[in-house]
Amino acid sequence: MFRILSGDIDVSDPDLADRIYKFRHAYFVEYLRWESCRRRDGRECDQFDGPNSIHILGEEGRDILAYARLLPTTRPHLLSHLYPEILQGGAAPTGRRIYEWTRHAIAVQMRESAMATAFSNVVSGAVAYAAEALDLEGLLVQLHPSLIARLIETGWDAEPLALPTKYQGSYLVPVYARLTEQTLLTAQAAFTNWRGARLHVSREFIRTAAADVPTPVLG
C-alpha cells in the first residue's frame, strides 16, 4: 500500500513521476488553491524536487491515495530557502537525521470517505515508519497551527519553532516533529486498524539495522 521512492524516479520512472506531480497539482493547486504552485503542464513540481528528495506514496492499484515528500535539511529546503522569514529570527534544527515533511496530500475519495480520520492516521503512520527506516530523529514541518493538534494526536512530539504568522494569506507555523516511541506506537495502532496497511522500504533506504525494522514494514 505504501512505498518510499527516491527523487531519482524523475529519470528512472518518468510515468510514475508524472502521475505524482499531477496528483500534487490536483491537491495543492485545484483543491487548496495554492496559485503560486500552478503550472501550465498540470505537474506540480518545484525547485526542491530532485534526486535527493524522497516520495512517500500510498497506492491502491494505479490510484494514488496519499502522498508526502521528505526533503533533506542538509540541502536547500522550504524553511531554509522558500520562507525563512516565518522563523522570525528563530533557529530551526537541521542535519543528516532531520528531514522536512512537505506536500502532505490525501486523495479526494479518502478525504471524503467515512474512514477519513482512520486513513489519515495510517498516512501519518507511514510517514513515521519511513522516518524510522531512514533513522531520523525528527521532521521539520510547516503547517496551519490547528494541524498541530493532529500531529500531537498521531503521537508526534511537536515543538514550535516560531509564533504563527501569515504566509500568502494563511496562518503558518514552523514546527519540529520529533519521532518518539509514542509516534511509532500510534503508527502501529493505525496500521493494525487498516486492512492491508504496509510500508515497503527498499534496501537503499534502510539505515537502521535490519533487526530494528518494525513488522508492518517489508524490506
Add this chain to the structure above:
Amino acid sequence: MKHVPQSAFDIVAKLRGATRLEDIFLVLNSNGRIFGYDAFVMGHLPLAPTQTLLDCAILSGWPAAWERRYHTERFVHVDPVIRHIRHSVDPFLWREALDAPGRRDGRLVLDEARAFGLAEGFCVPLHHAGGGESGVSFGGERFAPSNDERAALHLIGIYALSAAQAILRRKACADDKRPTAAHLTGREIECLKWSAAGKTAWEISVILSISRRTVEQHLASAGRKLEAVSRVHSVAEALRRGIIS
C-alpha cells in the same frame, strides 16, 4: 516585544508536559498578566440543544457569578463567539464574532459579560478531525492583545486544547471495559492456553496443525489486545482477566 515569544514557548513547553487537566488550568490561569487577559474558559461546542455550559466546559477560569448566569440562561446556544467557532478555523476577537451576519442577536451575551469584567476577548477555535469543535477564550476588562500577543495566544490555545484532548482521550480509554475473552479470537485464546502450559510456538503449531508463523501472529495479536509487553506478560494478563485458567 521579545519577551512575548519566549513566554509563549515556555508556556507551550509546560502544556506539552501536562498530564492532568489541573496542570493546564494552572498554566492558563497564572499567565494572564503577560498577555493582558483576566480570565479564560475552554470547552467544546454543544452537541445537543439540551446541553449547557456545565456540559461543555472542560476548564473554567470564568468568574463564578458569570458562570452561573451563563449556565442558567443557556447562553451557550446564543453566544456569537460559540457560533463563530463553527465557521472559523482561525482565532478571532469576540467583537469580530458580532460582525458576522446573523450574529447581532447574540450581542446580549457579550453585553452581559461586560458586567462581569469581560469586556473584550479573544477566542482560539479548534476543529477536530472527524467532526466537532472546541475552543479556548481569553477575556478581560481592558484586553487588547497586540499582533504578537495574539500569535502567542493562538499557539498557546492550540497546545492547551490538544493537551486537554489527549488527557480526556486517555481517561476515556482507561474507563473503557478491559477487553474480555470475547475480544480475543478463538485461535488467539487457544495459542495462549498452550503457551500457558509451557508449549513453544513450534510445539503449538504442531498441536493446532497451523504454521509456526501463524502461531506467532496469533500470540502477537493477543499480546497487543491485552497490552502486554512480552509473551510471559500476555499469559499473566490472560490469567488475571480470567480469559484462560
